[in-house]
Amino acid sequence: MPDVDVRTYADLQAACDASSLNGTTVVVPTGVVIDSPQIFCDSRLTLRVDGRINRTDAGNTGAGGAMFRNRNTSLKTNDCHFFGKGSVGAKTSYTDPVTGHTRYDQTGIVFSNYGDRNVWTDIGIDKWDGGQAWAIRGDDLVIRRTSARGCAEATGNGGMRLIGGARFRAYSCDVWSGDDVYQPVPSPSTDHTITDAKFINCVGGSTDARFMVVGIQAGSGETLQPGTPMTCSVEDVEWRNCHGHGSIMGVVLQNFSSTGRIHNMRFTGCSVQSSRQYAGTNGARVLGQEFYTTALHPDGSVTGGVDGIHGDITWWNRQAATLMNPGGRGPVTGVDVALTERADPYWFPNLAPTQTPRAAFAA
Structure with missing residues (x-):
């Protein structure tokens, strides 16, 4: 052209x-x-x-x-x-006069594109506030070698959200956001299934939320959602050689609102560091990270599930891993997650050994 x-x-x-x-x-x-x-x-x-x-x-x-x-x-x-x-x-x-954090004129979501075969290559997102860096849906979408820095340090300002579609690919991305970083999370307004998504060689972190998230949720907060359930699923998602920081939790799989399922999540050669252990009591835990298994609606019926979790994740400064099958929720099945603990809690491929993850937000 x-x-x-x-x-x-x-x-x-x-x-x-x-x-x-x-x-x-x-x-x-x-x-x-x-x-x-x-x-x-x-x-x-x-x-x-x-x-x-x-x-x-x-x-x-x-x-x-x-x-x-x-x-x-x-x-x-x-x-x-x-x-x-x-x-x-x-x-x-x-x-911000209350928090003292830097905020930006509202950009809203930076890229909110619905369609097929859309591609982002190398382009950077620098300084955003009021939405995600990407909130996109469609088939055969590709994001490669992009960076997103300078996000407002507050919830509501997420990183890379895939809302629906098949065969999504993210390669060698570097995303530091206020809210969740890499998130194949369907929207309740569109209820589109996500299938065959891959995040490969990606790094980043969150000041106020999580690093790798799969969620189906029609509402805010980590509570069961009443009303008409969603029907979408999230299936066959892979994180390969991804390393990052979550200020609340590192990895979250949660289905609160769908009759569909979260199935076949694979983690290969990934590492996660979290600032604090999550204090919640429900869900199957891996080193304090919540793996929510099913959504219960007001009638008490089981309407969805999480299964087929496998791979290996490196965690920092955590006690021995535990898996729990909480009462009132369905079982966690097909779990095969190899866990390794490191002693150096703030190591990341793109940071010097003496830097904390927060230093990357100003880089």
């Missing part, structure tokens, strides 16, 4: 519209900073960011308020490619 400098158009939106229509590649050159409101994406958009894109309008929660979103959020936008050595994110920051 021919390259076209974004500055030849009236604004970034016009350039993106032309890319989808004409097959051109919109380029934000190195050293160029583009201030833009929310961008509407159509199929076949190709955007190369070697400079910087700042969001200038305030984002709202959900797909409709995202920095990059489908023009029509109910219709698929396919075959888009976002790449380059630059970054996208919030323009300005401020200090």
Whole structure:
């Protein structure tokens, strides 16, 4: 595709519209900073960011308020490619008067794209607040060699969330977020199943939540959800050579709301460090990490399950592993998790031995 400098158009939106229509590649050159409101994406958009894109309008929660979103959020936008050595994110920051933490002008979700064969390569997300870095769904999505840093240190600001679809792949990503980092977690509003997802050679951490999460939950908080259950499942998810930090828990598998199941989770050569042991009492535990097994609805019936958990995970500074089958919940089946304990609690591949995981958020 021919390259076209974004500055030849009236604004970034016009350039993106032309890319989808004409097959051109919109380029934000190195050293160029583009201030833009929310961008509407159509199929076949190709955007190369070697400079910087700042969001200038305030984002709202959900797909409709995202920095990059489908023009029509109910219709698929396919075959888009976002790449380059630059970054996208919030323009300005401020200090939270209560916590003292740095916050950013609301970006909302940064990338909220629904469609097939969309790809993100190398592009960075730097400074976001008010949603996840990615909240995406569709088939054959690929995210490779991307980084997400400078997230607001608060819940609600997650990393990479896959909402639904088949054959998702994340390769060599580096994501540090306030909320959950790598999360194949269906949305109750779409109730789409996730199958055959892989996270390979990925690192990162969370200031306020978990590192690797699989969850089906129609509501907030770790409680059983009343009302009409979801029906989706999460099946055949693999984490291979992934290393990270969870401030509350490292790994969570939980089904609170679906008649479907969480099945065949594989961990190979992964390592996790958590700041504190979780204080909850329900669920099957692996070194303090909750592996929730089933969802119970008000009638007391078992409506879902977690089974087929296998692989190996390295943990830091934990006591011996225990597996529990709590009363009132279904059994944990097919568990084959090899656990290794390390004595150096703050080691990560991308940090010096003397650094703590929090140091990576400022890197």
